[in-house]
Amino acid sequence: MIGNFVLFLSLMSGTMCFLTGTTTNERKQYAMYVWRDGFDPQIPGCDQTDFLTWDSKHSPCFTHTWNTREKRQWLWATCNLPGREVSSIYLADIYHKLKPGFHANSCAGSDITLLRTTLLEGHTHVSNLNIYALFAASDADVSERRMVPYVVWYNDHCTKTDLEKFDGVAVNNEAYASIKCSHDVSQRTTFLDRLQDVYNEAQKQRRGKLLTHFSVSWHWGQCGGHSQPFLWNGKTMDASRHMIDIFDSIDVQVGYTLFPQIGDRMELAGLNYSSRHHKRTYVTFYTDKTEPCQITFFPQTCHLSGRSESHLFNVIDQFSQNGLGHIHPCIHYFRGVYSSGGHADWPAHL
Structure with missing residues (x-):
């Protein structure tokens, strides 16, 4: 069993202390994905061997990341890790919790209550935290655009205070990868039209502004190693830049853990363009087994060294010297493996 597991259990069984020692001005502004399930060493028998196997689909060692008070306390404490504070989270498992109430036009029910409690806690215990409802249908039809009205309805009808509201909607749709080199430009423009629908639906919220966020892969504007510009919405640019135009913020899946490759891929994804247009931009780093x-x-076994939380933080600390001083890191994802406590190199931040 991992060395810090006894400490993990003692903290989980007691009262959680929220780490709020830093002021707002000193806090970092990381982003973090919070998918539905994450590795959970609190489950009996779930040790480092299970962690390294990482059978997230079938293993009992993976549990919901925010559906109990204890799990949410773990999440908020992770967001408040001193010097590594998180200011935006993309929270999954929202669609099925909102769908029944939306269609019944009823804010009653345990799922709506859970959402109100979760959002209130997050906004209360993490300074200036933006909580996004995360949707990931990941189809060419961009079905996420039909999910945004659920959030608009919830924010406008089910919340008693702004602290119970979602700050935004985030979309993780990987379908563009299969059409990025299509000779049929209409496939690409139609995809962008549907992404634009995500933004348009968010603007229908009556009480306050609902932010929009999108995740892009670094190579989506490229085909065969060359830029692939096309006309859409009156501009001829590559897909990455069109996507930057649509959303309030983006995160870029750079698919690498070292410089200079990280910086090079950010440039290909439109870093300069997003900076000129004052769009908040994140570099997304994967920690899960892939x-x-x-x-x-x-x-895992790899010809590259540096596979620990300390190495992740070291890369993030190199942003400024590699021309990314104004860019923010995004960690993919909470308890997968970041803050999981499933490995000595990946402690649980409680």
Whole structure:
């Protein structure tokens, strides 16, 4: 069993202390994905061997990341880690919790209550935290555009205070990768039209502004190693820049853990363009087990060194010296493996 597991259990069984020692001006502004399930060493028998196997689909070692008070306390404490504070989270498992109430036009029910409690806690215990409802249908039809009205309805009808509202909607749709080199430009423009619908639906909220966020891969504007510009909405640019235009913020999946590749891929994804247009931009780093090994910090056999939380933070600390001083890091994802406590190199931040 991992060395810090006893400490993990004692903290989980007691009263959680929220780490609020830093002032707003001193806080970092990281982003973090919070998918529905994450590794959970509190489950009996779930040790480092299970962690390294990482069978997230079938193993009992993966539990919901925010559906209990204890799990949410773990999340808020992670957001408040001194010097590594998180200011935006993309929270999954929202669609099925909002859908029944939306169609019944009823704010009653345990799922709506859970959302109100979660949002209130997050906004109360994490300074200036933006909480986005995360949708990831990831289809060419961009079905996420039909989910945004659920959030608009919830914010306008089910919340008693602004602290119970979502600050934005985030979309993680990977379908563009399959059409980025299509000779049929209408496939690409139609995809962008549907992304624009995400933004347009968000603007229908009557009480306050609902922010929009999108995740892009660094190579989506490229085909065969060359820029692939096309006309859409009166501009001829590559897809990455069109996507930057649509949304309030983006995160770029750079697919690498070292410089100079990180910086090079950010440039290809439209870093200068997003900066000129004052769009908040994040570099997304993967920590979960995936292939090829150079795209993740997961501690697996790899020809590249540096597969720990300390190495992740070291890369983030190199942003300024590599021309990314105005860019923010995004960690993918909470308890997968970041703050999981499933490995000595990946402690749980409680």
